[in-house]
Amino acid sequence: MIGIIDYGLSNIGSISNAVKKLDHSYQIITNSKNLNKIDKIILPGVGSFKKAVANLKKQNLFDSLKDFITDKKKPFLGICLGMQILYNHSSEDGGEVGLGVINGKVKQLIPSKQFKVPNVGWREIEILKKGLLTNQFVDKPIFYFVHKYACYSEEKINTVAQLNYTNKFDCIIEKENIFATQFHPEKSQKNGLQLLNNFLKI
Numbered sequence: 478m479i480g481i482i483d484y485g486l487s488n489i490g491s492i493s494n495a496v497k498k499l500d501h502s503y504q505i506i507t508n509s510k511n512l513n514k515i516d517k518i519i520l521p522g523v524g525s526f527k528k529a530v531a532n533l534k535k536q537n538l539f540d541s542l543k544d545f546i547t548d549k550k551k552p553f554l555g556i557c558l559g560m561q562i563l564y565n566h567s568s569e570d571g572g573e574v575g576l577g578v579i580n581g582k583v584k585q586l587i588p589s590k591q592f593k594v595p596n597v598g599w600r601e602i603e604i605l606k607k608g609l610l611t612n613q614f615v616d617k618p619i620f621y622f623v624h625k626y627a628c629y630s631e632e633k634i635n636t637v638a639q640l641n642y643t644n645k646f647d648c649i650i651e652k653e654n655i656f657a658t659q660f661h662p663e664k665s666q667k668n669g670l671q672l673l674n675n676f677l678k679i
Contacts, residue, residue, distance in 0.1 A: 522558030
């Protein structure tokens with residue numbers, strides 16, 4: 478059973494429809510009560526890091542998700558803001574502490590003449606090494622991004638793919654049972670469905 482976390486900052490419909498299209502059962506999770514029945518978790522999200530952490534704590538999900546990841550070691554996929562929450566700290570809105578299961582920081586992208594912020598649109602990513610999420614992908618696959626903060630891991634061994642947009646940042650990470658993407662696979666058509674299917678088969 479796939480658990481999709483609803484903490485009020487994500488388009489649950491898009492990710493639910495994608496999981497359903499891939500013929501997997503799922504349950505929308507709004508509190509920690511039913512996590513014991515869940516085999517894998519997807520944490521989507523858009524918006525404020527600080528608000529996300531506050532909402533997860535209000536729903537008694539913040540510590541429960543960390544336990545799901547670190548103690549139960551079940552597969553976990555963070556998407557966009559859901560990826561950022563995995564890191565130690567974000568500088569957004571004066572700063573906030575994340576789950577800390579990935580050593581690194583979330584920092585704002587700096588705009589330039591060449592690069593607009595937020596980063597919105599289809600981008601070619603650079604796959605650095607083989608990973609479970611990138612199975613069957615070759616060259617530089619394209620995915621859909623919408624964000625103005627980006628992730629920078631301190632342990633580059635966890636970075637499977639990166640995007641060079643104002644600078645190079647993590648766009649796919651894998652660490653044991655932890656998986657995450659900065660882009661939105663649920664909005665990335667064929668490539669996105671393939672990546673989600675790779676996760677759901679783990």
